[in-house]
Amino acid sequence: MSQKKILVVDDDPDMRLGLQLRLTANHYDVIFAADGVASIAEARKHMPDLMILDLGLPAGDGFSVLERLKVNESLSAIPVIVLSGRDRVGNWDRALKAGAKTFLQKPVANDKLLAVIRLVLAESEHTATTVYDLTGPGAN
Amino acid sequence: MTTPGNFVAPEQEAAAASRALRVLLVEDNAGDARLLREMFSKEEAGCFTLTHLTRMSDAEKHLARGGVDIVLLDMGLPDGHGLETLRRARAAAPDVVMIVLTGLEDEALAAESIKEGAQDYLIKGQIENRALPRALRHAMERHRMQAETDAMRMHQLQLKDEFLSHVSHELRSPLASIYSFTTIVSDGLAGETNAQQNEYLQIILRNVRQLQSMIEDLLEVTQAQAGKLKIDSQPFSLDEAIAYAVATQGGAAKEKEIALSCQSSADLPLAYADAMRVRQVLTILVDNAVKYTPDGGLVNVQARVCAQDRSFLEVEVSDTGCGIKPEAIARVFEHLYQVSDPAIATGRAGRRGLGLGLHIAKELVTRQGGEIWVTSEPHHGSHFFFTIPVFSLQELIRPILTEERSAGECIAVITVGVTSRDGALELPGRILASVREVLKDCLRPDKDVLLPDLGPGGEQGLFFAIASTQEQGAEIITKRILGQFERHEDLRTNEFNFAITHSYLPPIVKFANEPMEEFVEQVAAGIQAHIHNVILRGKG
Numbered sequence: 001m002s003q004k005k006i007l008v009v010d011d012d013p014d015m016r017l018g019l020q021l022r023l024t025a026n027h028y029d030v031i032f033a034a035d036g037v038a039s040i041a042e043a044r045k046h047m048p049d050l051m052i053l054d055l056g057l058p059a060g061d062g063f064s065v066l067e068r069l070k071v072n073e074s075l076s077a078i079p080v081i082v083l084s085g086r087d088r089v090g091n092w093d094r095a096l097k098a099g100a101k102t103f104l105q106k107p108v109a110n111d112k113l114l115a116v117i118r119l120v121l122a123e124s125e126h127t128a129t130t131v132y133d134l135t136g137p138g139a140n
Numbered sequence: 141m142t143t144p145g146n147f148v149a150p151e152q153e154a155a156a157a158s159r160a161l162r163v164l165l166v167e168d169n170a171g172d173a174r175l176l177r178e179m180f181s182k183e184e185a186g187c188f189t190l191t192h193l194t195r196m197s198d199a200e201k202h203l204a205r206g207g208v209d210i211v212l213l214d215m216g217l218p219d220g221h222g223l224e225t226l227r228r229a230r231a232a233a234p235d236v237v238m239i240v241l242t243g244l245e246d247e248a249l250a251a252e253s254i255k256e257g258a259q260d261y262l263i264k265g266q267i268e269n270r271a272l273p274r275a276l277r278h279a280m281e282r283h284r285m286q287a288e289t290d291a292m293r294m295h296q297l298q299l300k301d302e303f304l305s306h307v308s309h310e311l312r313s314p315l316a317s318i319y320s321f322t323t324i325v326s327d328g329l330a331g332e333t334n335a336q337q338n339e340y341l342q343i344i345l346r347n348v349r350q351l352q353s354m355i356e357d358l359l360e361v362t363q364a365q366a367g368k369l370k371i372d373s374q375p376f377s378l379d380e381a382i383a384y385a386v387a388t389q390g391g392a393a394k395e396k397e398i399a400l401s402c403q404s405s406a407d408l409p410l411a412y413a414d415a416m417r418v419r420q421v422l423t424i425l426v427d428n429a430v431k432y433t434p435d436g437g438l439v440n441v442q443a444r445v446c447a448q449d450r451s452f453l454e455v456e457v458s459d460t461g462c463g464i465k466p467e468a469i470a471r472v473f474e475h476l477y478q479v480s481d482p483a484i485a486t487g488r489a490g491r492r493g494l495g496l497g498l499h500i501a502k503e504l505v506t507r508q509g510g511e512i513w514v515t516s517e518p519h520h521g522s523h524f525f526f527t528i529p530v531f532s533l534q535e536l537i538r539p540i541l542t543e544e545r546s547a548g549e550c551i552a553v554i555t556v557g558v559t560s561r562d563g564a565l566e567l568p569g570r571i572l573a574s575v576r577e578v579l580k581d582c583l584r585p586d587k588d589v590l591l592p593d594l595g596p597g598g599e600q601g602l603f604f605a606i607a608s609t610q611e612q613g614a615e616i617i618t619k620r621i622l623g624q625f626e627r628h629e630d631l632r633t634n635e636f637n638f639a640i641t642h643s644y645l646p647p648i649v650k651f652a653n654e655p656m657e658e659f660v661e662q663v664a665a666g667i668q669a670h671i672h673n674v675i676l677r678g679k680g
Contacts, residue, residue, distance in 0.1 A: 012313060012317070014317040014320075014321075015313070015316060015317055015320070018316075018317055018320030018321055018324065019320070021324050021329055021330070022320065022323075022324065022329070025327075025329050056309070085308075085309045085310075085311075085312035085313045085316065086305075086309050087305055087308065087309070087359065089370075105312070106312045106313060106315070106316035107312065107315050107316035107318075107319040107320070107348070107352065108316070110323055110327075
């Protein structure tokens with residue numbers, strides 16, 4: 001079975017490298033974008049199985065990326081996990097309404113992130129309608 | 141010019157102060173009205189304009205049109221009496237200054253009116269000639285200052301909220317990188333580490349967690365101060381919350397060789413509170429107890445029904461720590477309070493945090509209707525106590541029973557039983573949460589009540605919705621619920637059945653005078669007697 005491809009969108013190079021090391025160690029193929037515009041271009045080019053999206057981005061924030069994915073026929077099927085340092089209050093609802101599968105707050109525990117990725121990938125193989133409520137206590 | 145209903149900007153009012161004050165006198169007693177008019181007539185021309193009305197209904201219309209700065213309001217009018225007149229006047233013109241006129245015997249009522257938003261009251265027959273214009277000017281000035289202070293306070297609170305939200309975001313991102321790379325190294329993704337290196341990496345991680353919880357604390361405190369703490373009460377087992385808190389603090393206790401234990405009485409009733417918030421309170425208290433107890437000490441958590449008031453559960457967290465000095469006991473729940481004990485500051489548990497934990501605990505407990513307190517003796521440890529309400533069906537139903545109802549209305553009880561097809565006892569929290577969301581979507585918050593997790597099926601997530609409606613009662617509500625379930629495909633694709641049963645009950649007016657217990661029994665009997673199943677089967 002071929003490796004799943006994950007597009008990581010974050011403007012922080014440290015964050016990108018950290019996620020790259022963690023995800024490749026768990027047998028995912030990782031590609032990157034550092035801003036809103038690039039994220040759409042990369043998504044088109046690579047058609048990833050999953051996108052991990054930060055909210056605060058240059059050239060179109062995470063919400064506008066979600067909006068653009070949603071209206072594009074070929075990209076709208078890509079499941080998105082929002083991973084942001086912003087407050088849960090407000091942003092969680094907003095991200096889910098904009099089409100994200102879930103909202104995770106930085107810093108997110110590795111186990112939790114990997115479990116969510118597995119869940120979302122498994123789900124997207126069947127249907128794409130489930131929204132996961134993962135607001136458990138404590139991110140670590 | 142100012143219009144009623146709009147916010148009156150302070151500068152606008154300042155301008156108003158320099159021209160004629162437009163006074164509306166609402167007074168039905170001709171003698172009283174004449175006296176007041178005479179007082180105004182003695183004032184310099186151009187200081188006041190006076191409009192006199194005798195009925196509340198006319199005053200309301202006049203106020204709604206605007207053009208009034210201040211109202212002199214009699215509280216005994218032919219079509220309005222007591223505080224009600226004030227409420228109506230304020231509803232018609234919320235930003236207009238109100239001064240209440242009362243008789244000598246009504247002073248208590250007048251004092252009450254201040255609480256309802258009147259700026260002042262004047263006792264008829266006791267108003268000195270020159271005092272009236274002064275009272276009006278003072279009332280205007282007080283009103284202006286109040287509006288200014290309120291606006292400033294709101295602005296400052298908003299700034300603080302924005303600032304803290306921004307700061308916490310900025311802090312979380314670098315913290316995420318520290319966490320990420322520390323675990324990359326400790327998990328061996330960048331090469332083998334030896335035991336000592338690993339131990340040091342664990343210290344970094346412990347500190348990351350501490351920083352993270354401090355950031356969360358900061359936000360919690362701001363939200364608590366702004367009255368924005370979200371509390372979502374549900375019935376839940378206190379035992380489990382305690383077990384959770386004890387388990388999460390187990391590591392820290394073990395490090396200090398502290399014996400951490402918990403007990404509760406076997407038949408502890410369910411609590412009615414926000415389970416997450418109660419866990420948070422427990423975590424704060426247990427964490428504190430472990431932190432302030434020397435190596436080899438004891439920390440114990442106990443739960444019981446409150447002896448003084450059986451409608452509450454009481455939790456006690458006791459330790460054999462350094463205790464709290466008598467003069468400090470009253471202050472431990474204060475904002476930013478910290479015990480200044482050098483033994484703690486240098487201890488292994490180390491830094492003392494922000495001093496917000498107990499303050500947050502107090503906010504959380506009091507917001508859920510409970511109390512928190514501490515007893516302590518220096519060098520003999522502390523006992524922290526808090527209470528939360530016991531789950532009671534009666535209490536939950538009370539609001540819809542006390543509401544005034546017309547005879548035609550009926551009450552429908554709907555139970556939604558969620559059962560797993562393979563007979564597994566535990567349903568994933570995710571499924572239960574989704575079901576609950578669905579039910580929330582289709583119930584109307586002002587009319588229907590959702591009573592989740594009742595009875596022996598509690599763990600399986602049995603939901604009761606009590607709905608009152610003038611429509612065809614249960615039929616309509618059932619349709620609403622089914623409709624919602626259909627939209628939530630995901631619930632049905634899982635291996636769970638959703639059984640919706642509903643039953644009609646006689647019109648609510650029949651119950652209104654009966655004792656609550658009887659009503660609850662009938663509800664329970666109704667559920668069992670009229671089982672009318674609509675079962676949605678899973679797809680697979």
